[in-house]
Every structure is written in structure tokens, then in C-alpha cells.
Amino acid sequence: MNLMGNSCIRRSSCRLCGSESLIKVVSLESTPPANSFIGPKDLEIVQERFPLELFFCKKCAHLQLTDVVNPSKLFENYVYVSGTSPTFVKHFEDYASTVISRFSPSKEDQIIDIGSNDGTLLSFFQKHEYKVIGIDPAQEIAKKATDNGIETIPEFFTEKLANKIFTERGAASVITANNVFAHADDLKGIIQGIKLLLNPSGIFVFEVSYLVDVFEKTLFDTIYHEHLAYHSVGPLIKFFQANGMELIEVERVDTHGGSLRGFAQLSTGPRPIGPSVERLLKLEKDLELDKSGTFQGFESRINSIKVELTRTLKGLKAQGKKIAGFGAPAKATTLMYQFGLGPDLIDFIVDDSPLKQGLFTPGLHIPVLPSSAIQEKSPDYLLILAWNFAKPIMQKNSSFHNSGGKFIIPLPKVEVV
Numbered sequence: 001m002n003l004m005g006n007s008c009i010r011r012s013s014c015r016l017c018g019s020e021s022l023i024k025v026v027s028l029e030s031t032p033p034a035n036s037f038i039g040p041k042d043l044e045i046v047q048e049r050f051p052l053e054l055f056f057c058k059k060c061a062h063l064q065l066t067d068v069v070n071p072s073k074l075f076e077n078y079v080y081v082s083g084t085s086p087t088f089v090k091h092f093e094d095y096a097s098t099v100i101s102r103f104s105p106s107k108e109d110q111i112i113d114i115g116s117n118d119g120t121l122l123s124f125f126q127k128h129e130y131k132v133i134g135i136d137p138a139q140e141i142a143k144k145a146t147d148n149g150i151e152t153i154p155e156f157f158t159e160k161l162a163n164k165i166f167t168e169r170g171a172a173s174v175i176t177a178n179n180v181f182a183h184a185d186d187l188k189g190i191i192q193g194i195k196l197l198l199n200p201s202g203i204f205v206f207e208v209s210y211l212v213d214v215f216e217k218t219l220f221d222t223i224y225h226e227h228l229a230y231h232s233v234g235p236l237i238k239f240f241q242a243n244g245m246e247l248i249e250v251e252r253v254d255t256h257g258g259s260l261r262g263f264a265q266l267s268t269g270p271r272p273i274g275p276s277v278e279r280l281l282k283l284e285k286d287l288e289l290d291k292s293g294t295f296q297g298f299e300s301r302i303n304s305i306k307v308e309l310t311r312t313l314k315g316l317k318a319q320g321k322k323i324a325g326f327g328a329p330a331k332a333t334t335l336m337y338q339f340g341l342g343p344d345l346i347d348f349i350v351d352d353s354p355l356k357q358g359l360f361t362p363g364l365h366i367p368v369l370p371s372s373a374i375q376e377k378s379p380d381y382l383l384i385l386a387w388n389f390a391k392p393i394m395q396k397n398s399s400f401h402n403s404g405g406k407f408i409i410p411l412p413k414v415e416v417v
Helices: 071-075 086-103 120-127 139-147 159-169 187-197 211-216 233-242 275-286 292-318 330-339 372-377 387-396 398-402
Strands: 002-004 008-010 022-031 050-057 063-065 067-069 110-114 132-135 172-178 198-209 245-253 259-266 323-326 348-350 381-384 406-409
Touching: 022 292, 022 330, 050 067, 050 292, 067 071, 086 120, 086 172, 086 198, 086 387, 110 120, 110 187, 120 132, 120 172, 132 159, 159 187, 172 187, 187 198, 187 233, 187 245, 198 211, 211 275, 211 292, 233 245, 233 259, 233 275, 245 275, 292 323, 292 330, 292 406, 323 372, 348 372, 381 387, 387 398, 387 406
Parallel strands: 110 132, 110 172, 172 198, 323 348, 323 381, 381 406
Antiparallel strands: 002 008, 008 067, 022 050, 050 063, 198 259, 245 259
């Protein structure tokens, strides 16, 4: 690994298999960390930008970023919370029900969520009278979750922490990790910690953005510094096997534009490997996601969407139209930098999260306001930056639409509604 100042490290080996046979397949615009929103007093500061380049491992076919931004810079003052999105609250409720009905976890052991955020998922396990513990390095969010009755340890998950939890509280029947399995550089360390904590018949459940969806739908904006890994089933099977675990079930879920939910157990675990694993493995082979050349055309597809969207927005601006963004998710940082969407095209952005309101977007410094600003400032168009929630956003803002306002959806394809 080479250090690029204290803020960023460049690794030279594959995160899953350790091979140094890496080939660069996609280069996006450098951006600041996707959630590094700033307050009004910091507007003079030029925020540091880091490379966004995807590398393909020729040995195990894993796709990944090799520039690793210091995780404390990314996560300790985090501004994303799951509980502000009704869609995610419902997703996590169903998720908990699925795990309980499929695996009947023992109530003697605890349920642990790595990267538990505000405790939304754990709250549904708690309702079924399970003992729960959250682990999350975002200090404020962890404290708030604990105050709300979901005990949350405000740290990064490591083997050392796993050992401490096991010694003090015993094993876990279920460990979950949602999107964090793509966020961590040291996945081997995480797996060793999980192995330490799981009881012999325990289950590890994780959700990550699925490479099949990223590739097929050109969801390039899910590529940002928090997401170090772009997972597919093939490389994960080998990774789990090499680390004393096995992937026994996989399914596609529709969060974040398309995610993969995986179920893994210790290699000595009691369950057979289900047919779903082979099914998705075949799909990935049919799409040739195990070949580096497959990704060479990805950038040209991104550029054609850029041409169409910027032509639309510049045309509207030339007619004197006012355009606001809706939603300030992390993915919007990648999208705005890649497409050159600055304050000249977007007047302001509204977001429902109180943690982001009153701040300015990373690097481009577009103001983020509460949704009441739609009525106060009367934009002509709302560009839905949180496009994976386009339907509920349009339903919730039907009065804007009824009074003549229009929506623009940038991905998977440009649509004006």
C-alpha cells in the first residue's frame, strides 16, 4: 500500500483474494468523500478530492476501488440515517421477519448488526424479544440509537472488538451487515470477527449493491469512496471458502437500485448450499462479469447518459427555468461530479434528513434545504437525485406536479415526468 497523505491509502492487492493482478477498467471523476457535507462557515475551504477508479482482479474477478479514504474521515461524523426513509423502514421490517421465519434464531444468543446506523433493523428484532447489539462508528448516530433503546457500540467492527463482545456476552445466532460489507477495506478481518462471534449454527446475513444491477442499469453513481467493493457471487464464494465460511443462499433485492442479499454460515454449519447460489453464478457468467473486457464499454454508456441529461438541463436553464434537486444521497456526489452538475444548473437541493438540512453538498457547495423550500422557492423542475426512490418522491410531491412542476429522473435512463 502507498500512503497519499494521511487521508488516503492506495492498495496494490485484491481485497478478496490478495492477488496483485489488478487491471484498471473504469475511471470516474475524482470527488470529495460522498457524505462530506459542510456548514456555511466552511464554504471557503476547498475540499480534497480522491480518485474513483475501478480495478478488476484477474485472479478472482472481484471489482473494487484501490484508493481507500481514511474510514474515520468517512464514517465518524456520518449524516446518513435509515430511519428517515419510509421505504427503508419497511425494507428492514420485512428483512427481520424473513430472517426470523427462515432460521428461527435462538433467543439465548444475541443478534448483532455491524454498521447498525440508527438501529432501524435491530428495532424489529427487538420487537420479537431478541437481545440486540448495534456496532457503528458514527458517534452521534450511535449515541442517539443507544438513547432510543438500541444499545450501540460506537466503534469500527474488528476482530479485537468481536473477541471482547464474545467474552463479555457470548455468541450471536445472527449477525447482519447491510452495505457495510462493501464499505470495509479489511474484509478478512471482519470475517474473522464474525467467525469468532457466531454460534455453530449461526447465520451471517449481508446486503450489498449487486454488480449485476450496477452493470446492467449503468448505476455508476453507486460508485463512491465508502463503497470499496462491487460484489458478485462468484468472487464471494471463493472468499468465504478461503476464510472458513460458506455462502449458502443469495437473493436479489430492490434496494439501492438493485442489491444482493447473501446468507453465509461457518463451513461446519448445518445447512446445505441452496440452488440460488448456482443460479446467480450462471447469470454472472452469461453476462461475462468474470472478464475484464466486459467493463470497457461501461464508461461510454455513462457518457451517453451524461450527454442526454446535461443537454436537457442546459436547455431548460437557457429558457430561464429554475431547477432544484430532490434528495442528497451519497450517490448524488458521484453523479454531480461525473455529469458536471454544479450550482450553475441546480439552484438548491431538498432533503428530508434534518442532519443534512442547512449544509452544503460536498465540493460543489449547493445548499441543502428542507422540503418546504419547494413551496417557498417554486422551482419549475425537480431533478430526483435519489432516483431509486423516484416513485414515492413523486407521490409525496404530487401538489408540486399538480401545480405545473415537472420531475426529471436521471437514472437508469433520463426521463422527464
